[in-house]
Amino acid sequence: MSLNSGEFSYKLVIQRLASQNHTLTHRLGRTLPVRNLPLHVQVPTMTRRLMPLIFSVLSCLLTSSASAGPNVVIFLADDAGWGDYSHSGNRQVSTPHIDSIAERGVTLDRFYVCPVCSPTRAEFLTGRYHPRGGVWGTSLGQERLDLDEHTFVEAFQAAGYATGAFGKWHNGSQWPYHPTARGFDEYFGHTAGHWGEYFDPPLEENGRMVRQKGYIVDICTDRALDFIERHHSQPFLCYIPFSTPHSPWAAPEEDWARFKDKPITQQATDPNQELLDETRCALAMIENQDRNVGRVLDKLKEHGLTDDTIVFYFSDNGPNSFRWTGGMKGRKGSTDEGGVRSVGYMCWPGILPAGHTVSQICGAIDLLPTLTSLAGIDRVGDKPLDGCDLSPLIHGNDADWPDRMLFSTWAGRDSVRTQQFRLDHQGELYDMLADPGQATPITVQAPEIASRLTKAVAAWREEMSDEFEQTVPLNSGRRSVDPRPLPVGYREFPITMLPARDGEPFGDVKRSSNAPNCSYFVNWTSPDDCMVWNIDVHTTGRYEVDIDYTCPESDVGSLIELSFGDGRLNGHVTPGWDPPLYTNQDTLPRPPAESQMKEFRSLNLGEMELKKGQGMLVLRALEIPGENVMDVRRITLTLVEQAFDSSKEN
Numbered sequence: 001m002s003l004n005s006g007e008f009s010y011k012l013v014i015q016r017l018a019s020q021n022h023t024l025t026h027r028l029g030r031t032l033p034v035r036n037l038p039l040h041v042q043v044p045t046m047t048r049r050l051m052p053l054i055f056s057v058l059s060c061l062l063t064s065s066a067s068a069g070p071n072v073v074i075f076l077a078d079d080a081g082w083g084d085y086s087h088s089g090n091r092q093v094s095t096p097h098i099d100s101i102a103e104r105g106v107t108l109d110r111f112y113v114c115p116v117c118s119p120t121r122a123e124f125l126t127g128r129y130h131p132r133g134g135v136w137g138t139s140l141g142q143e144r145l146d147l148d149e150h151t152f153v154e155a156f157q158a159a160g161y162a163t164g165a166f167g168k169w170h171n172g173s174q175w176p177y178h179p180t181a182r183g184f185d186e187y188f189g190h191t192a193g194h195w196g197e198y199f200d201p202p203l204e205e206n207g208r209m210v211r212q213k214g215y216i217v218d219i220c221t222d223r224a225l226d227f228i229e230r231h232h233s234q235p236f237l238c239y240i241p242f243s244t245p246h247s248p249w250a251a252p253e254e255d256w257a258r259f260k261d262k263p264i265t266q267q268a269t270d271p272n273q274e275l276l277d278e279t280r281c282a283l284a285m286i287e288n289q290d291r292n293v294g295r296v297l298d299k300l301k302e303h304g305l306t307d308d309t310i311v312f313y314f315s316d317n318g319p320n321s322f323r324w325t326g327g328m329k330g331r332k333g334s335t336d337e338g339g340v341r342s343v344g345y346m347c348w349p350g351i352l353p354a355g356h357t358v359s360q361i362c363g364a365i366d367l368l369p370t371l372t373s374l375a376g377i378d379r380v381g382d383k384p385l386d387g388c389d390l391s392p393l394i395h396g397n398d399a400d401w402p403d404r405m406l407f408s409t410w411a412g413r414d415s416v417r418t419q420q421f422r423l424d425h426q427g428e429l430y431d432m433l434a435d436p437g438q439a440t441p442i443t444v445q446a447p448e449i450a451s452r453l454t455k456a457v458a459a460w461r462e463e464m465s466d467e468f469e470q471t472v473p474l475n476s477g478r479r480s481v482d483p484r485p486l487p488v489g490y491r492e493f494p495i496t497m498l499p500a501r502d503g504e505p506f507g508d509v510k511r512s513s514n515a516p517n518c519s520y521f522v523n524w525t526s527p528d529d530c531m532v533w534n535i536d537v538h539t540t541g542r543y544e545v546d547i548d549y550t551c552p553e554s555d556v557g558s559l560i561e562l563s564f565g566d567g568r569l570n571g572h573v574t575p576g577w578d579p580p581l582y583t584n585q586d587t588l589p590r591p592p593a594e595s596q597m598k599e600f601r602s603l604n605l606g607e608m609e610l611k612k613g614q615g616m617l618v619l620r621a622l623e624i625p626g627e628n629v630m631d632v633r634r635i636t637l638t639l640v641e642q643a644f645d646s647s648k649e650n
Helices: 007-018 043-063 096-103 117-126 152-158 216-231 253-259 276-302 364-375 447-468
Strands: 022-025 031-034 071-078 106-112 162-168 186-190 202-205 208-211 236-245 309-315 344-347 356-363 406-410 413-417 421-423 429-431 486-488 495-499 504-506 530-537 541-550 559-564 567-572 601-610 613-623 631-642
Touching (some): 096 344, 117 152, 152 364, 186 216, 202 216, 236 276, 253 276, 356 364, 356 406, 406 447, 413 447, 421 447, 429 447, 486 495, 567 601
Parallel strands (some): 071 309, 106 356, 162 186, 486 530
Antiparallel strands (some): 202 208, 406 413, 413 421, 530 613, 541 601, 541 631, 559 567, 559 613
């Protein structure tokens, strides 16, 4: 609810009170019953009569530690393109529940995100361009959001909201990069960039991996529904970042059955690059997602919360395969229009106008200032924002909205978008109103505009580099593990998982695939081989060590050593555990860069002393009786007893 002064603010209050019977919870536990107000009554006539009630409501909203503001539900698709929805004009897919958010509310028609996943999430969380927050990759620790950045979730948590996230995080795994250190009261899902198991997956629950039953999107939605059920009587923020349609290409059988033989009549801008089965599978996953969006909307309706909830739906980048985008150029990973334009649908019945379209350019960096403004809460943190408060546009007050520039970058390719133009990463200028497909550059015809935008990109790149260098060396290789150490041993979150994704293999050890996110270490055959994690131990103490592994029976018995500083822990690899690779995960053949997964077993190595400080955690073999030591998925360190004097060190 807007708390700005003036009659417009009173009108919003009256609209909200008139929409249905409300019971506003006072911070002392008392309730304020509010009668229905006739919708036809004009605001000026009612204002004088309702002034005492209005100021009472506003006073509660401003002073209550448990805000009576709107609930917030945010859906984030992973790798869905602008063209993957029937509301965008795709006639091959049916997304009635997602479409309903736009139909009952506002469509952000030119809504821009980043070319890939974790940068978008960082900008969405902070309202700032992702290089400012140290996010420069999608794995190997490069996806972590700097610890001095504050999120919009922290603002809602500080305002008394219950906050929960259920799905893919992708901005850091170890505390305090973990979502429960960034404003969420609870978290369930996977913190990695992509997940290799969509059916019966192991997912993080209370700091540990627990195998679930079902399809990953359905499972995470179940948890979101449970969260809403438990918190429906208080303000809540529920974030549901879906894992799909990111590969692996795995859709529930009932959804795939509708698409596996379906003709694809709307094709990619360059149809020669489209793989039709991948398109079919992506759309099947989108329809599953739509069904789960419908489940959440039904839960809100069940508790009478529809009119009291801001719902927003968007995606984190362009499509992950070449498929229909309405003629736009580019896909995921590209800084062209098709790589960074997303749907953006927001509804808040009775407050936001239904069926309204915002034509001005905007993006994920605008969500922090917009959501906090709509909810009437203060942001946490004081770093300058790159995003803008879109609430005037969303309410239809766009008369004085200025033109602006939105910048995109990935893999050294920079682009800038204004309301009319896009300058691409090669310095070519396009008129996006006359040529939305970026078919014919006008660089020569409009040299002054091209020059101005070229200078703007150069200045922006220099500004980002100045902040970037404070965190990550610019000459770091894109496939290098991030030099920032992995934090270990926080008392408030004693379990630290160190997946293979965040470690560095040496010798002949290698990853199970080129994509590190859901990989494991293989080919460990020699005493000269090792795997290393750069860690920063926060608390001196004893830590229980568990290793998720597989090992053929013929290779059982290797003596391994885990070391950190002067500390050593030895143990044998036993018993044998050599399950087959899963054959039930993929609807289509898995991309070669992604690991085939299997069931890992936990090897308890015992307890070891870790002293506070930064250093290398090294896993090596001292004796190898067979051909291989073992495959390693992750090491888990659990603080079980802190040193007597550790409080003096922290």
